[in-house]
Amino acid sequence: MSLDPVQLETFQAVVAHGTFDAAARALRVTPSAVSQRIKALEQAVGQVLVRRTRPCVPTAAGAPLVRLGGQVALLEQEALDAARGALRDHTRTRVAVVVNADSLAGWFLPALTAVPDLLVDLHTDHEAHTARLLRDGTVMAAVTTERVAVQGCRVLRLGAMRYRAVATPALHALWFADRPPAATFPVAPMVRFDRKDTLQHRFARTLTRRDVDPPTHVVPGTAGFARAIRLGLGWGLLPEAEARPDITAGRLVDLAAGHHLDVPLYWQCWRLESAALAALTAAVRAAADTALY
Incomplete structure (x- = not known):
């Protein structure tokens, strides 16, 4: 059995735009035509491929077809660019x-x-969850902590992001000065990026040898998270490159000098002979070589 490319393109549009009506507008067809194409594709595969929710999301059976559709679209675009002369026409993938x-x-x-020459649609998620978007076909590549390749992808180790536990001098004097970690980290106020963020807990466990559950502020967004620490709302982990100037200037205190938390990062991308993905991979590896440990 071969898949109908028009049906596959329509399925991609439904997932990308979230509704049958929005997909119809993007494809310049009627919503009825979109519905008929999706039903025909589901009949051909023998599985329900999309949940009719708002927004529409692929089922487990539909996820591989989302990925396939994205791969076909990428290779098709590169082939067209090559045939038309991409450099002359300044087209971008x-x-x-x-x-x-x-x-x-x-x-x-x-x-x-x-x-x-690349146009990049960037998504963001916690590093332990980014590979999920590879699995469901939303993205073509991911920076992730998952070292086992997602099906249909290749994986490369980039290095590790190094984090330091920091707090303001005032917070340090109030909670940490002259007190052992086992007594301090379970009770000192902490800042957490979001509910998925376990870095602070992991770091505290390396010093206390037990799980801790301190009073916690949840502050999403990297800028807001760092500002909350600098304002003294609580202690938290910042990337070493970001924390070092503040530590040197005395604006922040390294709570555990000589201790850090390294988070290994990997680059996973679709296993395709794609010039665009190859160029992006080379650029990401070069940047990681200079920035990561």
């Missing part, structure tokens, strides 16, 4: 990537300056 927030705020964006 679009690539969807998911990156953890700290990498996005730090070393990742400079990598994109090395691939000016």
